[in-house]
Amino acid sequence: MNPYSSSPPPGTWMERVSLARAACAALASQPDDAGLAEKVATMAADPKWEVRLVIAEALPTFPDSLFRVLSITLANDHNFYVAKTATKSADRRAPVSGLEAATPGKIQLAFNRFAAQHGQAAASAAAQFAGLVVERHMSRAAHDIKNILTQFNFNDDDFRSTTAAQKKNAQRYQRGRSYLMNLMTMMIHYAEPPVINRTSENLADMVTEAYSSAVSQIEGAGNSVANIRFESRLHSEATAFVSHFHMTMVLTNLIKNGLEAHAISPTESRAGSVTVTSEIQGDRLSVEVADEGGGLSPLELSRLREFIPGSSSKRGAGSSSGSGYGLPICHRYVILHNGELTLQSAEGRGTTIRFWIPRN
Missing domain, CATH: 1.25.40 (Serine Threonine Protein Phosphatase 5, Tetratricopeptide repeat)
Structure with missing residues (x-):
């Protein structure tokens, strides 16, 4: 009742x-x-x-x-x-x-028990080995599923002789297929450690590319960012030796998360801003992406800080809830650049993600 x-x-x-x-x-x-x-x-x-x-x-x-x-x-x-x-x-x-199901809390509890019995070093080695095994199976499964999905696709010609109901079902199938393809791609990005080929890159250029990509993805899903102001306040000498592809992917994900944090319905966003700033701190470059969205609860924040796939920063009010792989991938790519990534958020006040990477 x-x-x-x-x-x-x-x-x-x-x-x-x-x-x-x-x-x-x-x-x-x-x-x-x-x-x-x-x-x-x-x-x-x-x-x-x-x-x-x-x-x-x-x-x-x-x-x-x-x-x-x-x-x-x-x-x-x-x-x-x-x-x-x-x-x-x-x-x-x-x-x-x-x-x-093994939630992050249960994983940590199991780790603590193992460490108490066998020592911290043995527990860390066992956890690393278990992670590699899981990631290898994850990668193989994702590749297999993508190969199958690739065989099933529709184009405009397939819709010409169908009824309205059949066309609607086919479009629903296409959306589901696209979601699965994206999810499998994210799983592969997470499970397969990439080769980081570094070149000297300008942060402003990567931010511009990342913002354009983020907006394209959001608008492609039928949503709008018209109410959201985007600002970049970057140091004039903000350059670093990074992998252009992987660092742009990190920035795209963080900016997209910031924009989507303002969603209040599947097609509408509240007014607000996403700001990217940078600072040179000696031999390292610090980057901050801050939004004025709804923020995260303490429980959500604690889960996300574990950087384990499955916990999404999206509340689901926008076009779709997140896959839960975006932030862990960002964290992993920053670590592969010998950097660090941190997350701060207050409910009702927005979220700020900072990362730093060596400049050389």
Whole structure:
């Protein structure tokens, strides 16, 4: 039963979104609090899909009893984005071969136990080996899936003799195929360490190229960035020896994330800005990408800082929720350039990602 069926919920929908995020974060740290669980369950029936989306995103952190009820309810939500997000959340929580899916927290716990028994060095070596094995299988699987998907494609000629319903289904298939192709490509980028061929590159040129690519991808998905101001305040001597392809890919992903952080619906973005700045710090170049989007909750931020595929910085209000590979790939590419990447965010105040790389 919808608790709001007889009277409207209190506060504006944006206030209720903030309350929902706070309640989910509190429940994650206090899973035995029955009052909090009841409050979250009530919010899951909010008439605004943005509020229900917050609950859907937090599903994996809920106690078992609440998760079982809300995962089914929200996966069948009439709003596509809520249902899609709830399904993804349920998949992350779903049992695998009788065991719970290995979330980043469980991975860290297993590592700590192994280290306590065998020592930190042995645990680190085992983790590195396990990672290489997983990445090799990931790469092979992604290549195989891409090879299969490549054989199935449509062009305009295929639509000429079809009914409207068949054409609609084919277009839906094409969108799904494009998503899978992109996901497989991201998996390959993550799983296959690239060869970094460095050349002297100008940061301003790479930022211009990255912004153009990010806007093209967003507008290609039917969204607009007209309300978002983009600024680049770069040091006049901001150059570094980097791989042009890989560093431009990092910048494209970070700028695209910043632009999409302003999304408030599948086709609309709130006004705001994305700013890229740089600073020369001795023999290294520091780059910062800051947005004025919705920011991240402490729980979301802690997960993203692990740089493990699966945690997305996108809340799902835009054209699509993220693959969960973008930021880990950026982190990996920066590390391969002997640099570091850090992430700061405050809910309602935006996100700032900084990375530095050696100039020489």
